[in-house]
Amino acid sequence: MSRNGTAKVIFQPSGRRGEVEKGINIIEASRRIGVDIETLCGEKKVCGKCKVRIEEGSFEKFGIVSSRDHVGPWQEEEGNFITPDQKEAGYRLACAAEIMDDLLVFVPEESRAGKQVVSKAARDIEINRNPAVKIYTVTIIPPSFKDPLGDFERMMQALEKEYGLKGLNIDLFTLRDFPNIVRKGEWTVTAAVWMDKEIIKVWPGEVEDYYGIAIDVGTTTVAAYFCNMRTMEVIDTVSMMNPQCKYGEDVMARITYHMQNPGGLERMSNDLIEGLNELIKQACDGTHPAKKKKKDETGKVVKGEDGQPVMVEAPEEGKVYPRLEPSDIVDLTLGGNTAMHHILLKLDPRYVGLAPFPPVIHRSLDIRARDLGININKSSNVFVMPNEAGFVGADNVCVLVTERPHTSDELQLIIDIGTNGELVLGNRDKLISSSCATGPALEGAQLAFGMRAAPGAIERIKIDPKTHDVDYKVIGREAWLKYSKPEDMKTKGICGSGILDVLAELYRSGVVTKSGRFSKTQKSNRFRNNPDNPRQKEFVIAWANETSIGKDVVITQKDVRQIQLAKGALYTGCKLMMRRMGIDKVDTIKIAGAFGTHVAKDKALIMGLFPDCDLENVMSVGNAAGDGARIVLLDRNMRDEANWIARNVEYIELTVEKDFEQQFMESMQIPHMKDEFPHLKGYVPEEILHQK
């Protein structure tokens, strides 16, 4: 029992624990203790995303007794999301259940925030198979008194005779297992050889399939591609929120955290490594047969002695992989921006944040997984992609390895919009790169009702120029508002892909002027002062009765400014680079990243997000960064090419270009009037287009 007034709360599986005052709900406790539970509706008991399970029993290890009686009474709304079966198993909504005494709370996978982020699914890309790790099966002659040569040298004789492999090293950790493995395999073994140099794993007997993983570490999202190294097939794609998000949203915030907190670098690195290990485990677990509750003949769930349902294996049809473990992964490649790269490797990132922003290192690194604390095959090396510059990192090299503008005659502009914007311009003659501080607005973050691309997020919008009436579509529902009952929309916010739509429509309909201000002449009842902050203007996109969060979804003056800043930064970058190259038009625009996949290209062009280009030559190239990490996993020649790219793309620091500020100011206008946007004409009324 805890002291009067406070209760001990332990969250599983993270194991985080703390002491909180009685009476607060589990969501609030999770926030204080630092556990992320999904809370889409803002604790309104209407999204059902925060399901947790109250564990019962005496947990001596933690010194607490946890019971369902230690939470407040069941609330009616919980029944909307929790089935009677689940209720019986101890499930509650974390926003509804109040803490009355000590608790052990299990947070299921689906309730962990930052879990179900945009899936960075793998694209079909052409890769020339030539992995850094190759495998060779050999049969070895056992030793005798006449020939008592050592085990390793015997294997080397066989590898040379059968495959012409000479002078290989072997890592100590692999050598340790070797004498017993060779005997277990009855003198037939399969050796994994890294870069024709070193033996990094030996299996007993013959092995055909082997596995690798390519990881793209974004500032916000981490995605991993789990590959069969023989077939080059992507077995699974798994992703998660970068666990460093809690230390700051963007790159500069993380660098600052390091500089202001002793041990901060280690903490951020370790959190990420731990996350990578979980991701790797998750990828491997995906190959294990799923579990389901055992049922008896009558269909009733069978319970074990502990009162919990008995779980049995339920292999998923059509997905027959061997049951893999992290130690089966023999190669791993990593891409990420320079700050993520440095923090992951515990390289001091402070100089990346200080002019002239030099990285600690450009070239790629081969680092033993064990030296990084990454749990894969213990002798394996992690290939870390090279960096272009302090603000154009290994992630951009990944994009270029995929798109290969250096082999093209076309003048390409490649835009990778993440939390930072990275730009590359050029062709086989010359390539320049730059970065621009777009901020996270284009991804939907930092806006009053910005949200991730999840069900209930507004992704398309139309505003009637006369009535200022709004029609929109949300993710997860085919019908637009116009064809729906308001209460069926269950709107929650606006996601990245809807944001440019909103801005374009607000402008086209005259709600905001080209300078980004709300027009004072409009009379729409949707235009108003924020009830809580009367000096803040806002425009209602969705009325409370259309939402699942019980309040109006609005776009504020501040939101519009954020979007303008983002688009201005991006556009300025593009234009200044073009000026450097002495060109005024590009042949192709490639947009990498999730934003590119979802944005309406025409609206982006119209709003002046990037320079004018024929619409058919504006293309999304998906998660090219992740693709690049996958390419170097499967083709070692591309590792050399990556290093070549990192050293031969010329980085330009835009903020020190003359008239940068002037350009930036102009670029914030909607649309950017210094340029010709032929596409704009049919969309925006003439009187709007020519208003001052």
Add this chain to the structure above:
Amino acid sequence: MSRNGTAKVIFQPSGRRGEVEKGINIIEASRRIGVDIETLCGEKKVCGKCKVRIEEGSFEKFGIVSSRDHVGPWQEEEGNFITPDQKEAGYRLACAAEIMDDLLVFVPEESRAGKQVVSKAARDIEINRNPAVKIYTVTIIPPSFKDPLGDFERMMQALEKEYGLKGLNIDLFTLRDFPNIVRKGEWTVTAAVWMDKEIIKVWPGEVEDYYGIAIDVGTTTVAAYFCNMRTMEVIDTVSMMNPQCKYGEDVMARITYHMQNPGGLERMSNDLIEGLNELIKQACDGTHPAKKKKKDETGKVVKGEDGQPVMVEAPEEGKVYPRLEPSDIVDLTLGGNTAMHHILLKLDPRYVGLAPFPPVIHRSLDIRARDLGININKSSNVFVMPNEAGFVGADNVCVLVTERPHTSDELQLIIDIGTNGELVLGNRDKLISSSCATGPALEGAQLAFGMRAAPGAIERIKIDPKTHDVDYKVIGREAWLKYSKPEDMKTKGICGSGILDVLAELYRSGVVTKSGRFSKTQKSNRFRNNPDNPRQKEFVIAWANETSIGKDVVITQKDVRQIQLAKGALYTGCKLMMRRMGIDKVDTIKIAGAFGTHVAKDKALIMGLFPDCDLENVMSVGNAAGDGARIVLLDRNMRDEANWIARNVEYIELTVEKDFEQQFMESMQIPHMKDEFPHLKGYVPEEILHQK
């Protein structure tokens, strides 16, 4: 306070602790708790080697209160070894002080057993300086907006421009420190480069001297040579007992321990690594100014607030080195027999002990010090010498790297007598090697009164053929018994170098016959049945009144057998190898190891320890194994030569040679009659020589 009847005892600096019954002495407690305290006299309070300090105070960390009142009363004999100053500081003899209650006992360096073993001092050898680790100082141009290249690449540009070094890697752990070091050095740094491949350390500014260590891991003794890599000077030689000795005296015992104890391999390896780290620390501490007690003007010891004497630095004259730490050691080489090699690296040694005795690996290994847990510069590699065969290991390669018989025309027989005998025979045309199970008898172990070469050990002996009276000399005293008062001898036992003397004299004087039996016809009062075991015959070498242990020092029939077995094994090995080579005489005999340094060569030859050879061509080559480790530390070309040797010396398994047993039986005779020993004639009377 402890429970009635028992007391908690904690030994420092090891931190080992346990609970023992009250009333036992500290030596007995140390034995039970597993702490090694020197006890040369067998707890007779006469050697003074077991000095310990009783710490006083309340040690909350350990939950005990320790006090000098918690040991039994001071005993008069302690005064012979403990000065009044020491007494005041809490010193006691561990064999005299009885435990009455909880104690924290500090065991000073000099009282730790296995500490003061035979010093394997460094020989002057010629080495061609070409170390694997070289250092380079460069001045780097700082980054600017025009040239924002990364820190590492800037250093590489400077290294290439100034030294032509290209395409170097850098270890992650060195890279982590690098950005701050380069700024601390104001863009001048010194880089340590391993094998022209990888940067393993960077110092700020200019550095001239740098350091390495060569270690010879023997089954019984570990010796380390601490070298200045620039001057090639040996700064210090430190040694210790192999901490694995507690798991078994010889190689087979250790292998058996591994096979019979789960986790045994890890335990033995970890103990050795821990020992190596202590040895390395000890070597570094040797460069620190010594500490002495601070005294005031009147010469009185100054005490601090804690009641302990205040220590001040007292630099030793003529020994001016920078204060070095283990992290200053940038290279380390290791030699040892195959079993020590395998156990150290945690390679399964079981197959080395099973016919046909293949090692796991022959070739040398470069292993990150951190992967082995060896505390030197974290990016450094340990060079582990290659193995010749299961029973002729990396230590023998070290000997051959030093003696280089493969470059000689002379037919050399190289004998390395440790706990196992290793033999190499041949010249530039052909080299063969073999091992023989000499056992530890020749080192003085396993004999009734065998002991290490320490003060009080009999090292020379003469027996009067008529009276059978014995005269002898002990280590630490110039005068022979004949010229001394018996009580001045303070004899304790017989050390390795005295053992062959004893056997030769016993034979020459007719006490034992050539078959190794005590002659039944002798009437000496020194010849008798063992009082405790009447079936065991023995011969008294020193009477109790000549000893410091209070009992007769004898040599038993079993002792003689042990010596015969050892010499027989060695001689058989030599003869069978010569037969294989088709020769009946060698040009040179080289004896490596401590035994070679101390043995009377003439007696060894006379007793048939090895084949006949001109006495001037029988030479001791000292600790050639240690020298070899030092050679490869300072000359990387010799690493290649070591690998060549390991693969080109042909190993012969003698035990499967035909008539091995017959040869062995004959070789056990004293002297071996099948051979001509011209040296024997003047020494052994004719009637003894021709007795049947």
